[in-house]
Amino acid sequence: MTLVDRLRMQAGSCRNAGSPLTADLLVGAAEDLSRGGPTAALLGPLEDDPHGSVPPLRFAGALHRLVLARRAPGLAIHYPSVGGTPGDVWPAARDVLEDQLEALHGLVARPVQTNEVGRSSALLGGLLHAAAATGLPVRLLEIGASGGLNLNVDRYAHEVADGVVLGDPASPVRLHRPWRGSLPPGVRLEVVDRAGCDPSPLDPSSTADRLTLTSYVWADQLARFERLRAALQVATDHPQPVEPLPASAFLARELAEPRPGVVTVVWHSVVRQYLDPEERAAVTDLLLAAGARATPRAPLAHLSMEPERFATGEFRFPLTLTTWPDGHARVLGEAQGHGPPVVWR
Ligand SMILES: C[S@@+](CC[C@H](N)C(=O)[O-])C[C@H]1O[C@@H](n2cnc3c(N)ncnc32)[C@H](O)[C@@H]1O
Structure with missing residues (x-):
């Protein structure tokens, strides 16, 4: 399964699990990756990463980290976790990819590490x-x-x-x-x-x-x-x-x-x-x-x-x-x- 397929599949899971924001982000990334947009520079090298390491969620976590650290204000306006309102999230995310590719390279390399209290x-x-x-x-x-x-x-x-x-x-x-x-x-x-x-x-x-x-x-x-x-x-x-x-x-x-x-x-x-x-x-x-x-x-x-x-x-x-x-x-x-x-x- 290609990374584009994995992004789309994870988007479907996120939507079903009640996170339309993450779903929209991943759909945007899948489309951009398939067109060779800035997502290709970031996620292209992850194409062969193991399925279980969940590159789509590493990507979502990387962007969220920049938002939480107040390093992506244009994207933050769509993020309820910092008081934003979900809207047309992909164009704002794409801008962050273009502006902060180097920081994102380091962040998407990190493993998904939750501690899910539920x-x-x-x-x-x-x-x-x-x-x-x-x-x-x-x-x-x-x-x-x-x-x-x-x-x-x-x-x-x-x-x-x-x-x-x-x-x-x-x-x-x-x-x-x-x-x-x-x-x-x-x-x-x-x-x-x-x-x-x-x-x-x-x-x-x-x-x-x-x-x-x-x-x-x-x-x-x-x-x-x-x-x-x-x-x-x-x-x-x-x-x-x-x-x-x-x-x-x-x-x-x-x-x-x-x-x-x-x-x-x-x-x-x-x-x-x-x-x-x-x-x-x-x-x-x-x-x-x-x-x-x-x-x-x-x-x-x-x-x-x-x-x-x-x-x-x-x-x-x-x-x-x-x-x-x-x-x-x-x-x-x-x-x-x-x-x-x-x-x-
Ligand atoms: C997705 S997190 C889940 C954390 C927690 N169990 C939860 O439900 O929220 C996966 C965890 O497995 C840990 N892990 C990875 N390799 C491991 C290993 N060989 N032995 C024990 N834990 C490992 C990771 O560091 C990470 O904290």
Whole structure:
């Protein structure tokens, strides 16, 4: 698939997911690239980049970063994230490409690095299933944890039904009615230990890293901004350690011995596509080997929210849980790319 096709396909996904601004930007870029306009100088060299590295979203994030840094005022007037109103965005974006090509070259080379707080709704439900299946408190290990924001899952207010708030009802992070379908078990959740890893962890207290996280939020999705902003505030009081390690090195150490008295839950969301094949295989092998060592007193669970692609090119995000020692695997439900609504089976 050519980069022009990938831009158009990503535009369709963004439109379906409620970001017409990003969609219009990517459609404009696709047309300009196919005509050999300024987009060709910027994105042409990315033609052979792996699909999973999502060049269209790197491009959208690069432009958004310039807007957030007040370096693209002509484009900013279309960006709600800085008080603008969506309009005819492409001509303004094209001007930025012409004026700031060198800066953009550096920015589109960066990986997409989100820390999507809405995905904590999927994580919470999965943790409740793991807790109910084992009757034990949770030791949470997140691979690809980015800024560690979702390690604070139980410190957010998840308003799952009228008058029913799970987590911390006083939290500035409020997820309103994030669940549908047959709800996860109503057990008490106790997270007694939590840790994460990422080869490039982001520090929620650093201005530069906050800018990075914010730039990959689609600029017309203000509810996501609010969640991110509030989660960064929670992280000020509850910073979560994210070790600068790839998943394989982290899991090799953390899963070396079964941990009695807790259910160890290894969780990841939208990380798999960023792992090279050796790393992916190593993670699978480590989980299977640790699963083989698990016991009813020291169980292991693997909880994952990763995209699957339909033949039409559309994505879905099943939430899967495998528990050991029995090795029981099931699909718990399906989330949207940024989390809610999560439809439980
Ligand atoms: C799209 S972000 C998702 C972050 C977070 N899980 C979320 O849902 O918001 C993908 C993350 O995977 C991380 N990553 C890339 N290679 C990795 C590896 N070998 N092990 C662990 N994480 C990795 C990236 O640094 C990045 O933070």
